[in-house]
Amino acid sequence: MKMQLYTRKNIDFILHDVLEVEELCKNDYFKNHSKETFDLVLDMADEVSKKTSLPAFVDSDRNQPALTDGHVKVHSGLHAFTKAYADAGMIASTFDESFGGQQLPKTIYAATEYVGMSAHNSFMMFTDLANGCSNLIATFGNQEQKELYVPKLLSAEWLSSMCLTEPQAGSSLSEITTKASPQTNGTFKISGQKVFISAGDHDITPNIVHLVLARIEGAPAGVKGISLFIVPKNRVEDLSQSNDVTSIGIFHKMGQKATPAMHLAFGANDNCVGYLLGKANQGLTQMFKMMNGARLGVGMTGIACASAAYHHSLKYAKERIQGKRLDLNQKAASVTIVEHPDVRRMLLRQKAIVEGGLAFMLQCYFYIDQIRVNPVKKSYYDTLLELLTPVAKTFGAEMGIVSVNQGLQVLGGYGYTEDFP
Amino acid sequence: MKMQLYTRKNIDFILHDVLEVEELCKNDYFKNHSKETFDLVLDMADEVSKKTSLPAFVDSDRNQPALTDGHVKVHSGLHAFTKAYADAGMIASTFDESFGGQQLPKTIYAATEYVGMSAHNSFMMFTDLANGCSNLIATFGNQEQKELYVPKLLSAEWLSSMCLTEPQAGSSLSEITTKASPQTNGTFKISGQKVFISAGDHDITPNIVHLVLARIEGAPAGVKGISLFIVPKNRVEDLSQSNDVTSIGIFHKMGQKATPAMHLAFGANDNCVGYLLGKANQGLTQMFKMMNGARLGVGMTGIACASAAYHHSLKYAKERIQGKRLDLNQKAASVTIVEHPDVRRMLLRQKAIVEGGLAFMLQCYFYIDQIRVNPVKKSYYDTLLELLTPVAKTFGAEMGIVSVNQGLQVLGGYGYTEDFP
Structure with a gap:
């Protein structure tokens, strides 16, 4: 499957003609x-995807990871992808230069x-989690934590997960x-126990950094504790x-199967050590810094699948020949189905979703960049993002x-x- | 999974309070x-489903039939179901008494x-095809064909398939x-070759009666040949x-997996004998008698899945406890999620689809019965059904x-x- 599942021209149009993103520089x-460095990273994302994740898509979708004797083995293509993606500097790209990022x-x-997810959104979960968790540690961690974890995650020497949901609490985080x-x-x-932990176990890296929501003994009830x-x-x-x-179970999702x-x-043998990140009882507020990024990521995943x-x-x-053109002699040869109006209607609906959806998503991220370049309007953009983030998701x-x-x-x-396909 | 996936009271309400179906008698x-005999067949459908198809649902959905050495082995529960369903007289139920039916x-x-499909719509494909194909043979077959095939199909001694689609023609039947x-x-x-033939091969019965659309040599082009x-x-x-x-391939559908x-x-070794059913060049018209029933069946399958x-x-x-009631003290105990307004909204939407959809489907079938009891209005009901059948599907x-x-x-x-689940 050596095809391209996005249109670069469309990305360039939104970035440069609509958003005039080079102004940020x-x-x-x-x-x-x-524009040259922007082009380079987009080329890089394309190259890594085409070399590692896209060729592994069908096989990794058909063969889900299994939990055997307490261990999870993931698809070999995922090992290659995370390494290549990190080596290309993609996980670290938005980080400060002091962390080795590209700003x-x-x-x-x-x-x-969008480029990477259109090729394989399931593989991208791993690198996105590394980026998001690093961001949390870089923002709220102490010096020692920053030095220990951030470089390892940005280089994919270790990977990470976020552990929120519990069996009895579902999305009611106040009840964890x-x-x-x-x-x-x-x-x-x-x-305690956590469920639906994406990338919560695997055999890619020698360690996995879990970011875990928990209650300190004696903490207030509800989200404030x-x-x-x-x-x-x-x-x-x-x-x-x-x-x-310990990995005590694995769920089989109906998508994102890799x-x-x-x-x-955690602590089934009373021997699980955790390190407080940031301030006590501020866990949810801190986590939501990452969650807002994750929510935009969900929207982008949808558009990439589209x-x-x-x-x-x-x-x-364009390849499938079937049926006659409605406006030609019915004894004429059959045509490719792209010539049928109803097929065109469906394709155009898809195209509108992809182009409009991508423009909307990039607009949201552009507002995040605006906060940096236009700090006096921070509260304006924050409010806008508060409104638009759930809509975009x-x-x-x-x-x-x-x-x-x-x-x-x-x-x-x-x-x-x-x-x- | 010993639960009931439909509500009998709802069926009875539509049949007796809305349609007053007993008037047909x-x-x-x-x-x-x-009403007593109607109740009996509904009880029977329930009993057969609960004994045979419902208990096999999860296992037969997880383990799709495979094509091995040219042969297809289907789930053992499907053997039990087709036999029990036929033995209960369910395949033959709408047939004339002269065919051993119940009229x-x-x-x-x-x-x-609806009862059977809510338990297992994939198993019901086999018995529905036996009913539909028997109906075609009973309507268009000669005496010998009727005597040979109809009793065998109604008793599920043999089963059947309908073979329309070809690899190059898809749904353009004019191009077969x-x-x-x-x-x-x-x-x-x-x-020739046919694709997507549901129940096109299996190990349930010693013979399978395929109803095949084909062109007699020298026939006119298009649907008229x-x-x-x-x-x-x-x-x-x-x-x-x-x-x-010969079975040369098997498709893996994303649903109806059993x-x-x-x-x-057909005739890979130039040794495949076919018997003309009805009149030459009338194949599509005849097949559409069955197809209209099949189209209503698709709609009913959707409502049964709903x-x-x-x-x-x-x-x-009703079982899952999570979250507090919005209108109670937030320190109160968590409640079952059925108490949350948004969950109720979703459940009520499902309920409306199920009850409204079933009423609509049964109304269409009721019009078919009206043609029999009210023959002077045949063209009225035919026209109504011509309009409603694709809508219902x-x-x-x-x-x-x-x-x-x-x-x-x-x-x-x-x-x-x-x-x-």
């Missing part, structure tokens, strides 16, 4: 960038996300019960020692389904099989 | 029926379809190329002799997706896994 923070505008980062007991040395003992902890899978001082984080969704137990579906169905419609996700559904219709009976 | 054809109104038959060459003994040699043939898998005079119908969707080759999803999500919502199918989607949302993260 007048700001000191972005001063080392230009890339979020708008451009988001465009590379995972416990953190203070120890005399300033660390905490963590105990939740703190955020760094909980490594293995002890950071000696990776051969387990930190008592990413294991784990059921994790894009993959559109490019697949467009290709099929839902619009992208729901429209992704619509586009995939239309693409399925374009492929006819073949569309309803697991055998295409 | 005043007609001579239905005179042996009454059951189509409206009641449709209600039993399967060939029928007249032989001196009045039979035809059939050669298509004839319908009976093509048994094995020779009817000696079942140990193959009739040169039903194999076959790629069949019903299964609704009853599953309702059960989950699409409405049921599309609304089925909406209900399943809402049900998935009610189940939260669990809904997006293959592990629930």
Whole structure:
């Protein structure tokens, strides 16, 4: 499957003709960038995807990771992808130069996300989590935490997960019960269970940095008593020692199948050490810094899926010969189905979703960049993003389904099989 | 999974309070029926489903039939189901008493379809095809064909398939190329390939009766040159002799997974005998008699899926405890999610789809019964059905997706896994 599942011209149009994103480079923070560097990172995202994740898509979608004897083995293509993506500097791209980052505008980062996710949104979960968790540690961590974790995550030497949901609490985070007991040395003992932890276990890296929401003993009830902890899978001082984080179950999702969704137990043997990240009882507020990025990421995933579906169905419609043109003699030869008005209608609906959806998503990321270059208008853009973030998440996700559904219709009976594309 | 995925009270309300279906029994054809006999067949459909198809649902959905060495093995529960369903007289129920049928109104038959499909729509494909193909043979067949095939199909001693779609033609039936060459003994040699043939091969019965659209050599181009043939898998005079119908591929559909969707080759060794059913070049018109029933069946399948999803999500919502009631003290105990307004909204949407959709579907079948009891208004009801059949097909199918989607949302993260329900 050596095809391209997005249109570069469309990205360039939104970035340069609509948003005039190069204007950002007048700001000191972005001063080392230009259209040329933006082009380079987009080329890089394309190259890594085409070399590693796109060729692995079908195989990794058909063969989901399994939990065997407490260990999870993921697709070999995922090992290659995370390494290549990190080596290309893509995980670190938006970080400060002091962390080895490129200080890339979020708008451009988001465009590379679109490129990578259109090829394989499930693989991108791993690198996105590394980026998001690093960002949390870089923002709220102490000096020691920043130095220990951030470089390792940005280089994908280790990877990470975010652990919010619990079996009894679902999305009601106020009801989580995972416990953190203070120890005399300033660390905490963590105990509890988390479910649906994407990338919560795998065999790619020798350690996994879990960011875990838990309650410090005696904390207030509800959301005001939740703190955020760094909980490594293995002890950071000696990776051969387990930190008592065990994989006790794996969920089989109906999509994004290459990413294991784990059921994790922390401290089943009362031996799980956690490190407070940021301030006690501020866990949810801190986590939502990352969650807002993740919510935009969900919308972008939807648009990337819409894009993959559109490019697949467009290709099929241009190749598949069936039926006569309505406006020609019915004894004429059959034509490719792209010539039929109803097929064109479906393809155009997909195209509108992809182009409009991408423009909307990039606009949101552009507002984040505006906060940096235009700090006097921070509260204006913050308010705008507060309004638009849930809209972008839902619009992208729901429209992704619509586009995939239309693409399925374009492929006819073949569309309803697991055998295409 | 010993639960019921439909509400009998709802069926009874539509049949008796809305449609007053017992009025049909005043007609001579239905005179042996009454509310009591209607109740009996509905009870029977329920009993067979609960004993055979419902318990096999999860396992048969997870383990799709495979094509091995040219043979297809289907789930063992499907063997038990087709036998039990036929033994209960359900396949034959709408047939004339001369065929051993019960002359059951189509409206009641449709209600039993709903009961059976809510338990397992994929298993029901086999018995529905036996009913539909028997109906075609009973209507257009000669005496010999009626005597040979109809009793065997109604008793599920043999089963059947309908073979329309070809690889190059898709849904453009005017472009089909399967060939029928007249032989001196009045039979035809059939050669060509068909795809997406539901129940096109299996190990349930010693023979499979394929109804195949093909062109007699020299027939006019387009739809006016298509004839319908009976093509048994094995020779009817000696079942140990193959009739040169070979399974050359199997598609893996994303739903209805217990039903194999076959790629069949007819006459690969120039040794496939077909028997003309009805008149030459009238194949499509004849087939559409069955297709109209099948189109209503698609709508009913959608509503049955909507019903299964609704009853599953309702059960989950009544058991799952999460979150506080909005109108109570937030320190009160958490409640079952059915108490949350947004969950109720989703459940009510599902309920409206199920009840409204079922009423609409049964209304269509009721019009078919009206043609029999009210023959002077035949053209009125025919026209009404011509209008409503495609609407019912699409409405049921599309609304089925909406209900399943809402049900998935009610189940939260669990809904997006293959592990629930």
